[in-house]
Amino acid sequence: MLQFDELSYWEKTALTEEIDYAIVGGGIVGIATALRLRELYPDAKIVILERGYISTGASTKNAGFACFGSVTELADDLKKMDETAVWSTVEMRWRGLQRLRERFPDTVIDLKLNGSWDLISVNERKTVPELSEQMHHFNTEIERITGFSSCFSYDTSISEKAGFNGIDGGFHNKLEGEINTAKLLAASNLLLAKTGVICLFGVEVKGIQPGETEVLIDTNFGTLKTGKLAVTVNGFAQKLLNDQRIQPARAQVIVTSKIPGFELPGTFHYQQGYYYFRSIDNRLLLGGGRNLDIKGETTTNFENTTLIINSLEALIHEVILPEKKVTIEYKWSGIMGVGAEKKPLIERIHTNVGIGVRMGGMGVAIGSLVGEELAGLLK
Template identity: 45%
Template sequence: MSFSYWELKEWFSKVDFTVVGSGIVGLNCALQLRKKYPKAKILVLEKGILPQGASTKNAGFACFGSLSELIDDLKTHTEEEVFNLVKKRWEGLQLLRTTLGDKNIDFQQHKGFELFLTTELYESCLNKKEAINKLLKPLFSSDVFTVAPNEFNFKNIHQHYITNQFEGQIDTGKMAAKLLEKVQSSKIKIINNIQVENFFENNERVVVKTNEITFSTHKLFVATNGFANQLLKEDVQPARAQVLITKPIKNLHIKGTFHLDKGYYYFRNIDDRILFGGGRNLDLKREETTEFGQTSLIQNKLEEILKTTILPNNKVEIEHRWSGIMGVGNQKKAIVTQLSNNVFCGVRLGGMGVAIGSLVGKELAELVN
């Protein structure tokens, strides 16, 4: 592409801060930079038409970890590390709500419910429930996890749930739209359909090479999460999550966010529909991809569970399917670090982008002195 003098002058010259990725992390980073540097020229680069990855494709769970997930985490993390993970997620959710407002993201707190396919797993989690509640008590001042009967009449599961009274849900589209609106009103420039291919430091500047133009910036912030290994050498692997949504269901009685099979499956109500995703554990290696799309293996399993467990007595029609790309690694803690004098990154959100994205973006911007 040939850029005019005006385009080069207005968008690509004398750039102070460049953020790669216009998802939750990138936009919150840009907002925080604007607060710290009110006169700075800030540019956000996005390779998609809309925020690519997971920020506009997630299920909209305002969650911080199901009981079985936290128990699993304790196998590879200390109690202090697990507590700090939950603390970060909870603080991130509060920051998201404060930044955008509950009404603007359609935040609703209908609780979270963990469903169990086997009595063995239920009993195992039940035995550790009090210990986890005790661990989290300093943060929530009351028990997070309680037991509840199968009030929604799901089939082929244990007849009691583990309920999380603090879990909620948001409208992901409204959240992303409001965040974009807030960033644009802060005089931050967002350029879509532009992909960063490489970068290198040159004295006190960072040269950024894209598929359209090469320009320089004073500081560079990489916030590409699941796509991080295309630019960085950090411990981040892509993880595709496949999702489907039903057509509207008359008299839908299900309300809340639901976790099944250690959180590998998850579903919720939205606009009289059921949104249902997960199943990457059926083919973990194949789902370590940055390619969007669906597989018949996972989609068929989602439909099977939908019709035999979630809505066994309803005629259910699927209206739409999609996928998102998360960033995961050997540790659950997000990577927020300075890579060199002028390059920083905030990646590996571990499927908890809604919860920690705002906080990771804020912390990323705060790395600049």
């Protein structure tokens, strides 16, 4: 491939010279950053640099959940985090989902707010009374954030309805749902084209050199210059920025063969959200298991491992579809960005460089808001 300095006059002037704003990463956050910058600066040259031929990370490699917090996850977070930080993060996720819906109609991105269930196994039944007590407080906080009352309730009938095995019930969240993130990305790319944002695919950013008036961007095709730079590569940001506040976290996902007539009523979380599943096109989509090997899954390598795939298959046969024979037809992995705190990092790290990273596995919900806040920093 040609290096940037080998391009024609037409290509250089149209695409790679006199860039006002460059964005590293073409996922949900990077796109939201670009769209907000276009609203703020209608005449600016805005360029997204994406290392893959499509968005590479987690934006379209997730399970397609539109969620902001389950009962067991919130209870666990409150043991480790300041309560104010927990609810401010939940609020960001909720506001992010609303911003996403303002930008794209639900039908365009297949967004269905059909509810979620945080499943409790028979062996965990003893935890239900204490969690139910906390649930009342959670409902108060969620109503303050969303305006909707009685978000959470305990559903003892979901196991029988869905045909699960070994499940006592589940804490139902009536405000969560599912989304088709590939359709979200396609709709986003159409909007980028319509608003004149330039997207350069296959460009891997290897380093950045901030200066007083511009930023040099070192890539696999040579060096670019930009006035302002936004870094939105989430789990890959640690390597690019040498910032230990961000850790990569791999998530593995599988999809089964088609199951005639199979459809679940919403989305499901299990074991404090470490496992998650839903139905899609008469198939079961299931992901998780990172807790089985936290150290091994702290990586930017895209691959599936025998340990975790076997655990997902066991969950299918023992809990989710105990009476059905299915095979695995799709499997993949995505790279999230996590850290000691669940709140995303949105900050200026240099006069001309800002970051919007560490989505904590909630990029679908929170990404739009993170991108817009990041754009506001790049004045």
